Amino acid sequence: MGKITVETCHIDGLKVITPQVFGDARGYFMETYNYNDFKAAGIPEVFVQDNQSASKKGVLRGLHFQKNFPQDKLVRVVSGEVFDVAVDLRKDSPTFGQWYGVVLSAENKKQFFIPKNFAHGFVVLSDYAEFAYKCTDFYHPDDEGGLLWSDPEIGIEWVLPEDCELTLSEKDTKWPGIASFGK
DSSP states (O other): OOOEEEEEOSSTTOEEEEEOOEEETTEEEOOSOOHHHHHHTTOOOOOOEEEEEEEETTBEEEEEEESSSOOOEEEEEEESEEEEEEEEOOTTOTTTTOEEEEEEETTTOOEEEEOSSEEEEEEEOSSEEEEEEEESSOOOGGGEEEOOTTOTTTOOOOOOOTTOOOBOOTGGGTOOOGGGGOO
């Protein structure tokens, strides 16, 4: 049990994972994480902390990262639907400053693996969403960094909910753009 399908994208390191779901008249069962399966799929990282948040439609969280204590993340949606985005901040990467986005939902059960040195954010598309993620390092509040979600240089084509104003934290409206990182 616990087999997974892994899709890659044009940005090295990012992976979309779809678990095998076993369903019957009672409902379903799936393994959301199995170290051996993930290691065999090229994701050998060891996770040390799990987090979960709940947000309403139109909430945009991000784009966040840890500066000196970067984290690999494995993210998924437990309830509802979000558009999830990662931006490459690896200065030696040929895809520095590029982004990739994927719709994650309780229905599609997809997960998104985001390596260290990526900014991460999401916007809630459903009326309500619960978002869960694993991290390979502990959260250090004084180490948080961010990128402006709407930076035209990055050019994220956000999937946004219809007939809804975005809700952002004050800090998420004030992060700098990718130009502040240089290359």
